[in-house]
Amino acid sequence: MKYTPPEPLQQTHDVETFDCGKPSLNDWLRKRAVENEATGASRTYVVCCGDRVVGYYSLANGSVIHSEAPGKIKRNMPDPIPVMVLGRLAVDINHKGKGIGKGLVKDAILRTLQASEIAGIRAIMVHALDEEAKRFYVDKCGFIPSPVHPLTLMVTLADVKKNLG
Helix, strand or coil, rough: CCCCCCEEECCCEEEECEEEEEHHHHHHHHCCHHEEEEECCCCEEEEEEEEEEEEEEEEEEEEECCHHCCHHHCCCCCCCCCEEEEEEEECHHHHHCCCCHHHHHHHHHHHHHCCCCCCCCEEEECCCCCHHHHHHHHHHHHHHEEECCCCCEEEHHHHHHHCCC
């Protein structure tokens, strides 16, 4: 199968057949992603096989208060700390295990690094949906948990730059 590189979501993309096994992530893609794009609430990027979306993620600017950030994130930072929020990330169940998820995270990191050239961003933050998602971000992507919310995960841009090699 041939996959497209991550690209901005368009109304022409087929999102109706997308199924990652998590109804909330499926529904968000089908019902909210295009509207959020239009209103500027978030930006969604998709990987496709043909016109069919097989993976996606969304980004939005945000912040986190000191008490909810790990020491490494809050050190020498104002309160609140500027972050890029990786709001959603999912891969269709028929395409899991092919590196799409890790590729989507890498693309999100690269886009965040670009954005950090024109606006302050200390870290990337994600609210993991469940323990399975948490393991993916912690084990494969180097995120660390919030001391207050164990499913809220963060990684500094300095660390992701080092890991990109």
